[in-house]
Amino acid sequence: MTDPEQEARARHLTATLEEAVGGSPRDLTNRIVDRLAALPPRRSRAPLLATLCAAAGVAVVVTLAVAGGHGARVPAGPPQDPAATASNAIPVAIHCVDDGKAVPLGSGAGRGKVWQGRRLQWRIGDVELDTTAKLTSELRRLAKYPGSFRPDPDDDTKQLMRPLRIEARAGARFCDVIATTDAATASGFLEIRWAGVDIATIVPKSLVDPAVADTLVVPDAVFCEPDEAPHPRRPVVDLHQDGTIVHDDTTLFPAPQGQPGDYAAVRSRLQRLRADLPPEGEVPVLLRADRFVEWSRVQRVLALAHQAGFHRLEVAVARAGHAGKAGEQPPPELSRKVGK
Amino acid sequence: MQALELLHDRPPIDMPAERPDATATADTALVDRHVAGVFRFLRSLGAGREVAEDLTQEAFLVAWRKNAQRLPDRALAAFLRRAARLAWLEHRRGERRAEAAISEFTLRLWENEVEGDGEGLIAAARTCVRQLKGRAARAIALAYGEGQSRDSIAAELGMLPNGVKTLLARTRAWLEQCIRRQQ
Numbered sequence: 205m206t207d208p209e210q211e212a213r214a215r216h217l218t219a220t221l222e223e224a225v226g227g228s229p230r231d232l233t234n235r236i237v238d239r240l241a242a243l244p245p246r247r248s249r250a251p252l253l254a255t256l257c258a259a260a261g262v263a264v265v266v267t268l269a270v271a272g273g274h275g276a277r278v279p280a281g282p283p284q285d286p287a288a289t290a291s292n293a294i295p296v297a298i299h300c301v302d303d304g305k306a307v308p309l310g311s312g313a314g315r316g317k318v319w320q321g322r323r324l325q326w327r328i329g330d331v332e333l334d335t336t337a338k339l340t341s342e343l344r345r346l347a348k349y350p351g352s353f354r355p356d357p358d359d360d361t362k363q364l365m366r367p368l369r370i371e372a373r374a375g376a377r378f379c380d381v382i383a384t385t386d387a388a389t390a391s392g393f394l395e396i397r398w399a400g401v402d403i404a405t406i407v408p409k410s411l412v413d414p415a416v417a418d419t420l421v422v423p424d425a426v427f428c429e430p431d432e433a434p435h436p437r438r439p440v441v442d443l444h445q446d447g448t449i450v451h452d453d454t455t456l457f458p459a460p461q462g463q464p465g466d467y468a469a470v471r472s473r474l475q476r477l478r479a480d481l482p483p484e485g486e487v488p489v490l491l492r493a494d495r496f497v498e499w500s501r502v503q504r505v506l507a508l509a510h511q512a513g514f515h516r517l518e519v520a521v522a523r524a525g526h527a528g529k530a531g532e533q534p535p536p537e538l539s540r541k542v543g544k
Numbered sequence: 545m546q547a548l549e550l551l552h553d554r555p556p557i558d559m560p561a562e563r564p565d566a567t568a569t570a571d572t573a574l575v576d577r578h579v580a581g582v583f584r585f586l587r588s589l590g591a592g593r594e595v596a597e598d599l600t601q602e603a604f605l606v607a608w609r610k611n612a613q614r615l616p617d618r619a620l621a622a623f624l625r626r627a628a629r630l631a632w633l634e635h636r637r638g639e640r641r642a643e644a645a646i647s648e649f650t651l652r653l654w655e656n657e658v659e660g661d662g663e664g665l666i667a668a669a670r671t672c673v674r675q676l677k678g679r680a681a682r683a684i685a686l687a688y689g690e691g692q693s694r695d696s697i698a699a700e701l702g703m704l705p706n707g708v709k710t711l712l713a714r715t716r717a718w719l720e721q722c723i724r725r726q727q
Contacts, residue, residue, distance in 0.1 A: 208642070208645035208646045208648070208649050209649045211646045211649075212588075212646045212647070212649035212650045212653060213649075213653065215588055215589065215590045215646070215650070216588040216650060216653055217716065217719070217720055217723075218688075219584060219587035219588045219590075220584075220588075220662075220665055220666060220669045220723070221669055221673070221684070221688045221716070221719065222587065222593075222688045222689075223584065223587065223666050223669075224666050224669035224670045224673055224688075225673055225684060225685055225688040225689040226688055226689045226690075226691075228580065228583075228666075229583060229593070229597055232579050232583060232597055232600060232601075233572065233575050233576045233579050234572075235597075235601060236575045236579060236600065236601050236604045237571050237572045237575055239601055239604075239605060240571050240575070240604060240605065240608050241571070373598060373602070374595055374598035374599060374602070374635055375635075458690070458691075458692075466689060466690060498594060500594040500597060500598060501594065
């Protein structure tokens with residue numbers, strides 16, 4: 205028996221035991237179908253796009269409410285079936301080309317790290333972009349393109365902008381998704397969805413102090429709301445850099461060490477929190493996630509919160525710069541007149 | 545001038561067109577039939593849970609882009625495993641040569657020794673794990689269920705880390721034999 209074969213058999217046995225003891229993924233099918241629905245089945249042509257969009261109707265899956273100091277805010281949409289609406293969206297994929305080098309912050313165990321020299325690539329259709337400046341430039345071009353609009357089902361004389369769908373691939377981190385969301389918002393997109401997160405409303409809330417803990421520093425975001433007067437019973441869930449999930453000083457999910465983890469405690473805590481809240485009204489849950497935590501972990505916590513019955517989520521960010529610069533202001537209107 | 549205007553009018557990217565709901569429903573059924581097998585294959589290759597989930601999605605996207613969803617079930621499963629393997633090698637491009645050799649064996653193992661999507665194997669493993677007792681059962685639960693390190697398992701069981709290493713190795717060897725007998 206050769207070494208590669210031994211290694212292959214050892215890995216196979218480990219994977220088998222981990223699933224037998226630890227469980228299987230639950231919502232993977234939906235995430236895949238959601239992404240398959242966004243695949244372009246054929247090359248389309250501009251004059252056909254408006255008609256095609258009209259056929260599918262309009263729905264909001266995830267709306268990022270943006271204020272950015274302007275007071276503008278996109279109204280929350282109702283929860284929708286993402287599979288039915290994902291095909292409306294314009295996909296933007298984030299690829300991590302090089303994860304860079306992890307540099308510890310300070311000394312001692314339990315300190316956080318920063319990743320330096322990371323390189324990302326964004327793909328929109330066949331266009332590949334390697335800087336946020338190029339991404340923003342391409343998105344701005346796209347935001348003016350007629351094919352980026354669909355007829356308003358409530359008013360034949362108007363057109364609505366199609367949603368933008370951010371698909372973070374393996375290796376992407378939370379800060380990458382937030383930076384891409386900022387670029388999309390600065391470019392004028394009004395509906396921004398995060399693939400695999402089927403939640404009606406996600407609002408970036410800016411904290412006064414971005415450093416929640418040594419291993420939890422929230423990402424910077426240009427477009428966000430100040431976290432003023434939060435609901436007194438709003439639950440706050442922390443997702444640390446190493447994957448640890450904490451609520452109310454209780455560790456619900458310990459840092460994984462190369463093995464699959466059991467999210468049952470997170471799930472049951474979120475369900476209990478939701479059950480303890482009034483059945484009516486939209487009390488959100490705030491997720492404070494470290495800027496460098498893997499996006500898939502953020503995605504999982506958001507999905508668990510949604511499954512527990514939270515239809516309104518807030519993600520903690522730190523206000524970056526100011527949003528009042530020309531060109532970074534989100535458009536004030538939610539629709540545009542046909543022909544303009 | 546006219547040429548410039550025509551150039552300006554072209555779509556800036558390939559825009560996604562619509563997919564009817566019926567297609568989405570068919571996709572769901574097809575994905576549901578194959579998703580566990582692809583995920584398990586990637587885990588067999590050595591991918592962590594999160595990476596395996598991401599790469600499973602990539603494999604399906606590749607298959608659908610190539611219209612492989614029209615293949616018969618067994619052929620589609622084989623296609624998805626090969627797409628998943630390439631995605632894994634891309635993910636591990638730093639160790640591509642070693643991973644290529646290992647994954648070649650994993651591919652053969654799945655094609656020659658694993659039935660369907662591997663559900664029978666998981667069921668056999670569960671049956672065997674249930675037969676464990678005492679510290680062996682606890683050590684396996686902590687190591688494979690909760691992902692705990694050898695040191696923390698040792699602390700919980702009141703053993704030395706080397707003792708845990710031996711216990712896990714012996715239990716694992718017994719489980720491997722047990723799973724083979726079950727199949």
